[in-house]
């Protein structure tokens with residue numbers, strides 16, 4: 032006996048679904064379920080279009096459905112029971128799907144990036160060698176300005192606001208030192224650690240987006256790095272956070 036048209040359509044529909052759901056992930060990453068449903072709606076419409084183009088196919092396709100739902104005098108015993116079962120199952124199925132959708136989802140939508148992660152223990156020991164030299168402070172700041180405009184300006188910008196030439200191409204955006212949430216609330220030793228080891232030096236919790244901040248210990252001397260940091264504070268007018276301020280809170 033040849034397979035009824037409606038069974039062929041069902042096999043096709045289920046086959047395509049299983050291929051997308053289970054087969055595709057073998058080659059690429061799994062598709063989101065909303066994309067799968069959209070695709071399956073298209074597949075269903077295509078199959079219905081196909082069967083409705085030819086009138087006799089059309090009949091063969093729909094007659095089993097309508098006679099199942101409507102029932103007729105040739106009804107085999109048990110037909111009625113299965114009809115009732117199907118009519119109960121359809122609303123139950125949609126009710127269950129809706130229930131699943133409105134369940135609160137406790138997974139975070141994406142991992143949070145920690146902007147100021149805890150530095151490694153060794154970073155606490157960095158002390159600015161020029162910090163106490165008030166007499167030459169201005170000179171160091173000027174030297175730091177040179178370092179900044181030769182190295183940092185491309186990303187952090189000429190106003191230190193994180194809007195350098197490269198900034199629009201970067202995600203994570205370069206830090207905006209004018210903003211009160213960056214160097215103004217950090218200790219100098221922390222800032223030094225960040226300039227020293229850059230994006231590469233950040234621990235796991237500072238991902239998933241990778242920072243383009245270069246690892247300046249490979250490029251600048253320790254003196255140049257400290258002077259650049261002095262310039263950052265001098266230009267923006269912020270004071271680095273200190274241990275005394277910790278007590279204020």
Ligand code: HEC
Nearest residue numbers: 182183186203204205206213214222225230242243244259
């Ligand atoms: C290639 C682009 C680029 C250059 C050049 C660059 N930075 Fe950065 N920098 C970044 C990005 C992006 C971030 C933000 C992500 C992060 O915290 O690593 C950042 C963050 C920082 C931070 C951390 C601020 C905070 O709030 O944690 C400091 C400090 C810093 N940069 C200093 C400098 C200094 C000093 C220079 C020059 C010697 C420099 N940067 C050059 C891209 C750059």
